[in-house]
Amino acid sequence: MGSEPVLNIAHWIPRSAVNGPGERFVLWLQGCPLRCEGCWNPDTWDFTTRTLMTIGDLADRVLQTKGIEGITLTGGEPTIQAEALIPLLERLRETELSVMLYSGFNLEELHWPAARQLLALADLAVLGRFVLSERDLNLRWRGSRNQQLLLISERYANIDINSERSTFEIHLDNTGCTVLTGFPDDAWLEDNKFFYDQREQGNLGGPKEAAFTSKK
Ligand code: SF4
Secondary structure (H helix, E strand, C coil), X not given: CCCCCEEEEEEEEEEECCCCCCCEEEEEECCCCXXXXXXXXXXXXXXXXXXXXXXXXXXXXXHHXXXXXXXXXXXXXXXXXXXXXXXXXXXXXXXXXXXXXXXXXXXXXCCCHHHHHHHHXXXXXXXXXXXXXXXXXXXXXXXXXXXXXXXXXXXXCCCCCCCCCCCEEEEECCCCCEEEEECCCHHHHHHCHHHHHHHHXXXXXXXXXXXXXXXX
């Protein structure tokens, strides 16, 4: 991998329509220090190595995915790997692709230079912890009411952030793992306990606070 920046990745799916505007490549970064109660993805908390990928390989994967509107960075906590993510976003921003960023930190906490630079490369961001007592399935792209949807560039300046009830997708990846992403409601989860069981067994990868907000 040489001196090229490398990312520690929990998972990715090439195309999702429930993790931001349009269809998007979604990348879950490994490692999160915040440990929110009710986090759907505690398997992304650990900072040990999961899947390492160079920026070049990752950029190629994203750029080879036809018809997507952009990339969404989630986790885990993406800003912890901001220094490696910056060159990836700089490369993607040379194209028409848009960038959406999830972070469990709020705007004031994202004060270090690399985090600020990462934020500046995004078109929109969802910021703040997932707070179980604030959970709300009627928020577009957010899991709990305290989270801030920040419109950073002009690209989505006219987007209606309240126009859509939360929804979800089920993906089957090329390793045979099911990935549930989005915001399933309690009734659906109760009726489909299979997904919980798969997750408990470590067979279910997936997103974070805005993507998964259900009870544990
Ligand atoms: S909800 Fe997000 S910020 Fe909170 S512990 Fe999970 S991955 Fe980290």
